[in-house]
Amino acid sequence: MQRQEQEPFKCKFSAYLKNVRNLSTLLKSVHFKDTASCKISELGISFLLEESRCVFAKCIITHSVFEEYTYESPVGLTEDIQGPGREAYDEEGSVVFEVNLAILLTCLNTFGTANVPTGYEGQGYSGHGASGSTTAVKITYDGPGTTLNFVLEDDGIVTTCRIPTCDSEESMLFDFNEDSHAKIILKSEWLEEGLRDLDATSDRVVMRLSTVIPHLRISSLGTIENLDVNYSLGDVLESFQFPYDRPIESSYNFVHVLHALRACQVAQKATILIDDNAFMKMQFLIPAAERKWMYTEYSFSPLEL
Amino acid sequence: MRLRASILRNMLFFKLAQSVEKIGKSCFLKFTPDYVCFGAIHSVGDNDPAGGGGAVQCWSRVAKKHLFTDYKSESNCDNEIYLEMKVEDILLAMRSSSNATAVTMRMTGKSVDAYLSFSITSEDHIGNSRTITQDVPIVRIMSRDGAMTTTAFDEPMVPPPEVHIMLPPLDRLRHITASYKNIADYIVMSSNLSGEMLLSTTDGIRSFSHYQQGLDSHAIDARYGIAAKAQIETKFSGLVNPQLTSVEERYDDGDGEGPHNQRLRERPKDFASVMVKIVDLQRVLQSHCVKPQSVICSVIPHHSLLFLVYLDSAEEAALTYFIPEPSAQ
Numbered sequence: 001m002q003r004q005e006q007e008p009f010k011c012k013f014s015a016y017l018k019n020v021r022n023l024s025t026l027l028k029s030v031h032f033k034d035t036a037s038c039k040i041s042e043l044g045i046s047f048l049l050e051e052s053r054c055v056f057a058k059c060i061i062t063h064s065v066f067e068e069y070t071y072e073s074p075v076g077l078t079e080d081i082q083g084p085g086r087e088a089y090d091e092e093g094s095v096v097f098e099v100n101l102a103i104l105l106t107c108l109n110t111f112g113t114a115n116v117p118t119g120y121e122g123q124g125y126s127g128h129g130a131s132g133s134t135t136a137v138k139i140t141y142d143g144p145g146t147t148l149n150f151v152l153e154d155d156g157i158v159t160t161c162r163i164p165t166c167d168s169e170e171s172m173l174f175d176f177n178e179d180s181h182a183k184i185i186l187k188s189e190w191l192e193e194g195l196r197d198l199d200a201t202s203d204r205v206v207m208r209l210s211t212v213i214p215h216l217r218i219s220s221l222g223t224i225e226n227l228d229v230n231y232s233l234g235d236v237l238e239s240f241q242f243p244y245d246r247p248i249e250s251s252y253n254f255v256h257v258l259h260a261l262r263a264c265q266v267a268q269k270a271t272i273l274i275d276d277n278a279f280m281k282m283q284f285l286i287p288a289a290e291r292k293w294m295y296t297e298y299s300f301s302p303l304e305l
Numbered sequence: 306m307r308l309r310a311s312i313l314r315n316m317l318f319f320k321l322a323q324s325v326e327k328i329g330k331s332c333f334l335k336f337t338p339d340y341v342c343f344g345a346i347h348s349v350g351d352n353d354p355a356g357g358g359g360a361v362q363c364w365s366r367v368a369k370k371h372l373f374t375d376y377k378s379e380s381n382c383d384n385e386i387y388l389e390m391k392v393e394d395i396l397l398a399m400r401s402s403s404n405a406t407a408v409t410m411r412m413t414g415k416s417v418d419a420y421l422s423f424s425i426t427s428e429d430h431i432g433n434s435r436t437i438t439q440d441v442p443i444v445r446i447m448s449r450d451g452a453m454t455t456t457a458f459d460e461p462m463v464p465p466p467e468v469h470i471m472l473p474p475l476d477r478l479r480h481i482t483a484s485y486k487n488i489a490d491y492i493v494m495s496s497n498l499s500g501e502m503l504l505s506t507t508d509g510i511r512s513f514s515h516y517q518q519g520l521d522s523h524a525i526d527a528r529y530g531i532a533a534k535a536q537i538e539t540k541f542s543g544l545v546n547p548q549l550t551s552v553e554e555r556y557d558d559g560d561g562e563g564p565h566n567q568r569l570r571e572r573p574k575d576f577a578s579v580m581v582k583i584v585d586l587q588r589v590l591q592s593h594c595v596k597p598q599s600v601i602c603s604v605i606p607h608h609s610l611l612f613l614v615y616l617d618s619a620e621e622a623a624l625t626y627f628i629p630e631p632s633a634q
Contacts, residue, residue, distance in 0.1 A: 100534070103534050106487040110484045110539070111481065112483070112484075157473070157477065157539060157540070159481070159538065159540075160537070160538045160540075161537045163535045164533075164535065
């Protein structure tokens with residue numbers, strides 16, 4: 001019986017972003033390791049990174065942030081046809097692949113224009129390059145086994161980058177109890193300050209929540225002393241929802257939690273959620289140009305006490 | 306042997322030393338009654354934190370009137386003097402001269418213990434003047450025979466360049482090559498006579514297909530390979546292809562047409578390519594620190610690149626850099 005060589009399943013993806021800095025800022029907020037899993041769908045692009053299944057970082061840039069965006073999943077996915085590359089697509093037709101984030105960021109920064117100015121500038125930022133102009137980028141992808149392509153244009157100079165991709169392993173995010181969790185909202189710069197104040201000799205970050213002041217206490221247990229950073233409603237916390245009747249305290253790997261500093265630096269708002277199994281999420285709202293938003297979320301599993 | 310000069314206010318002498326600094330630790334100077342030559346070669350002996358470069362070479366010949374007044378060069382070899390010095394020492398004298406009203410240079414000392422002595426006069430706001438002297442050690446004074454053995458004074462013999470193109474602003478090239486450096490060790494520079502230049506990354510593994518006269522970007526990739534980490538290519542258009550008549554005359558084969566003019570006539574859109582190590586290209590681009598007027602790149606396909614860095618608008622003071630394509634592995 002003869003087997004016919006099948007064409008690998010090809011998708012059609014094309015997106016245009018006027019200012020490359022939006023994308024590079026978002027990627028920097030999750031860049032704690034180089035290997036990332038990228039998912040492209042009709043709704044937008046997301047990148048997922050994980051370390052030892054204990055810390056996850058996910059960032060999302062929706063199609064509305066782009067000036068142009070089209071994604072078409074391959075024909076024949078709904079029928080039960082098998083073929084090369086089929087596993088790269090999920091039930092909704094989105095395509096997933098693995099890519100090296102460091103190389104991606106280097107390519108986006110080819111003209112030296114992808115760096116965020118230090119210091120947060122209120123409602124978004126100008127994103128201008130060294131020459132005063134912005135670098136635009138067009139992203140295309142044809143499906144598993146092909147490269148992820150960027151065409152960057154700055155002042156008449158055109159750079160084309162083709163970045164190799166790999167098959168992605170299935171990543172299982174842990175279950176977070178959406179129905180029962182504590183939720184705290186604050187400006188990300190306050191969270192950043194608090195995390196930076198912690199003692200790096202500590203192996204853990206301790207989060208303590210309570211109905212009495214301080215509502216949130218973040219602590220490090222250093223070799224010489226313990227350090228506490230206190231936050232309270234009416235002071236720095238903008239919102240505090242606490243469905244439990246007793247204070248809760250949980251610990252997380254210090255190095256993992258501090259990865260979230262990357263997101264604090266570029267975000268405007270941070271939301272901290274802790275569920276009844278002590279799984280913690282930190283969600284960040286990152287401004288893109290013209291009152292559009294991008295999202296980054298870090299997830300942490302608790303340390304055994 | 307006598308050497309003395311008053312350095313002109315334009316400080317061109319020091320600027321030339323500054324350009325040469327990035328190439329190698331040693332600088333070779335040839336003083337003649339009419340002109341001064343600077344030369345430097347990057348060699349294996351130059352401890353290089355950036356990683357071994359190829360054999361980048363740099364030289365310059367400038368007429369004395371652009372550098373000095375009151376210039377005297379006297380010796381037993383046709384009044385020519387050959388010196389080897391450490392560039393960083395010359396630059397120390399330069400830093401002291403930044404606000405000077407007068408700088409004179411004089412060779413002093415015995416042959417084993419010789420110095421270039423710089424007398425630097427500065428004036429403060431009241432009008433009092435103050436002179437400091439900096440003695441810059443001469444590593445060695447060479448005889449004419451000794452000078453012959455070092456290639457630093459001579460322009461290397463190269464086949465005729467086929468494409469001349471004016472580079473885009475050096476700052477842009479510096480950003481771009483810095484990004485490329487994260488992806489690969491080698492870069493292919495391709496230019497044509499229609500104002501276009503292509504840069505592409507490569508890991509330096511070449512295929513030895515038969516020599517191709519003109520290349521498009523697919524053929525460039527086929528010949529030089531692409532980098533494993535990512536394939537990046539940058540295209541510049543609207544650049545100027547200058548006519549370098551002095552260069553052309555040198556390669557004229559009698560019927561009034563060198564390979565450059567022939568290419569211009571027959572296939573101006575074909576690319577001429579050379580692969581070089583990115584660190585070598587970065588060294589040349591660091592000449593931006595002397596704020597050159599313009600930089601022209603001459604391409605000898607699959608052989609080497611020449612960069613002419615014009616330091617002033619009159620195009621009379623120029624520095625030439627030479628980067629060869631690394632030989633086959």
